Amino acid sequence: MNKQPNQENRSLQETPCPICGSQNFVWGRTVGESVSQWVYFRADEAGWGEGERLRACKCIDCKNIQLFTYD
Numbered sequence: 001m002n003k004q005p006n007q008e009n010r011s012l013q014e015t016p017c018p019i020c021g022s023q024n025f026v027w028g029r030t031v032g033e034s035v036s037q038w039v040y041f042r043a044d045e046a047g048w049g050e051g052e053r054l055r056a057c058k059c060i061d062c063k064n065i066q067l068f069t070y071d
């Protein structure tokens, strides 16, 4: 039986990249063309004006980007 890593006990910074397994991340905001434009997640049932701002975590090694909402 393989023991699965427990995601609950790991911070995002310590969780390896799902693509390459690296832990070299850089965190950042997600913005549109203008610095004042954020990128949002908006659920299908949410109305216009609703949504959650996204932040991004880029893997330095494979350049994969994962998106997260803020707490």
Ligand SMILES: [Zn+2]
Pocket: 017, 018, 019, 020, 021, 022, 059, 060, 061, 062, 063, 064
């Ligand atoms: Zn990676």
